[in-house]
Amino acid sequence: MTERDNRPPERHIDMLLHAQWVIPVAPNNAALADHSVAVHEGKIVDVLPSDKASARYTADKTIHFESHAIMPGLINAHGHAPMSLFRGIADDLPLMEWLNDHIWPAEGRWVSEDFVRDGTELAIAEMLKAGTTCYSDMYFFPEVAAKVADQVGIRAQYVCPVLDFPTIWGDGPDDYLAKALELAIAYAESSLITVGLGPHAPYTVSDQPLENIRDLSTEYDIPVQIHLHETQHEVDEALVEKAERPIARLKRLGLISPGIPLQCVHMTALDDQDIADIQASGASVVHCPESNLKLASGFCPTQQLLDADINVALGTDGAASNNDLDLFGEMRTAALIGKAIAKNASAINARTAIEMATINGARALGLECVCGSLEPGKEADIIAVNLAQLNTQPSYDPISDIVYSLAANQVDSVWVAGRPQLVNHELVEFNEKTLIDKAIRWSTKISASDE
Ligand SMILES: [Zn+2]
Known part of the structure; x- marks a missing residue:
């Protein structure tokens, strides 16, 4: 983090994610209120309070997750x-x-x-x-x-x-x-x-x-x-x-x-x-x-x-x-x-x-230096979960909410190596209907063979 002090006051990066909570998991497994994750060239470059992030970075894409927790994929x-x-x-x-x-x-x-x-x-x-x-x-x-x-x-x-x-x-x-x-x-x-x-x-x-x-x-x-x-x-x-x-x-x-x-x-x-x-x-x-x-x-x-x-x-x-x-x-x-x-x-x-x-x-999996936490230098494998749902409110501790009451469909955004894979609940690389149609075709074939 000392490197940060030597950087110019403003740096342009690919993406800046602001969130109500950031849960980096390591080195500190805590929920950090009003924090941001800075991403550049597919990697995490910074995890810092949102006010400092806004002063330090400009980005091609900035997203405000006002009722979300951001955590590692x-x-x-x-x-x-x-x-x-x-x-x-x-x-x-x-x-x-x-x-x-x-x-x-x-x-x-x-x-x-x-x-x-x-x-x-x-x-x-x-x-x-x-x-x-x-x-x-x-x-x-x-x-x-x-x-x-x-x-x-x-x-x-x-x-x-x-x-x-x-x-x-x-x-x-x-x-x-x-x-x-x-x-x-x-x-x-x-x-x-x-x-x-x-x-x-x-x-x-x-x-x-x-x-x-x-x-x-x-x-x-x-x-x-x-x-x-x-x-x-x-x-x-x-x-x-x-x-x-x-x-x-x-x-x-x-x-x-x-x-x-x-x-x-x-x-x-x-x-x-x-x-x-x-x-x-x-x-x-x-x-x-x-x-x-x-x-x-x-x-x-x-x-x-x-x-x-x-x-x-x-x-x-x-x-x-x-x-x-x-x-x-x-x-x-x-x-x-x-x-x-x-x-x-x-x-x-x-x-x-x-x-x-x-x-x-x-x-x-031998990938400890690659993923598994939101730490500068790691790949930007990141998810955002929306806590503004009935089953996760009120929220005293987002880590407790995520483990004990969150449903998987509260994930609304996913990136792998900084590349979006899920945007507002929509898969980027797949058409869900096509996948479901294919699954039905397989089950029809497999069930017919049992008769
Ligand atoms: Zn097995």
Whole structure:
């Protein structure tokens, strides 16, 4: 900030956003009244009181958000975007029955490049409207989906799935990993798209491919994301079949290790040794509270993990097990269930919940220097939420309002890297009616095949 004192008194920039509240999340997770965010060439250049901002900057575009809070765009650290086309296809079932009897057969029948493209567009549009500016995705044909994200201009981590068996996307582990590397090289210079390796789960990937993933991650510094400890059943089965807990196995294979940027998704049924191993490795946890609740998978002890200095981010998981991609809802559920699990009403307070949905997500995806907070030098991934609604008035504390009472449709403006993606609730890159028509066409085809 000392640099500011040396600047000329007035500087011309691209955009100046004045707001009733600015919630930068970091370095200070507070609601700053009557503040402004200055944006130039896609980056945040200043966060300062509005009177000073008006004196210091002139801008091509100046917006006054009189009843809004401006905050960093939300980061959805785990999902399967194309599965939006399976939203509601099989509800109210436990994980393994849901996967084995419904999702995997439906994927075998319907997943194609067109399915991935249309499902990804639907998911991105839903996420942008609900304030998500960055997401991680694990699904087949990631090269098709990454291209959609890149063209739209949203930030995304594409995690290429790896399984022991062949799928529509490849022949087996070696083929999946070769395709993953190809994608990582294709996007090596991208400012929006990063690529990761996605061993699906400990029960679908054997030791050798996991060791190959460890080596590739080390050699190319590629993040790894895995569904881990999704249920007690997963842990019990591993103990019967391999006489080893999944986390102990990944530690033995060198994947849970300080050298590996690992993102562990779900993380229920944890014992003290599991938590100590994750803590020592520096891996992040991606908590998906609504998916875990809907599939009755189990409970992630989020406050206990945070107390152990483990980074905990939030994810929606796919819309087939959630059934929406609303990270505001996820924040609220994480706060509420976090209190119940910790048996402590002060656990996962509103500030912590916002951090989980923003800066912790950025940290999990290795994007801490890029996004996740409103700090000078970071990309201008920004959202504005309107608090002048019945459910968020009166407003004593906007951070509390955002976590405990805001609805996602109160997001009215979204920028990614300074580029507008939502303006007065209207998507810039999509026609909503076209997306809905396409979704209906898919559901008509998929339902007809069941009859
Ligand atoms: Zn998942």
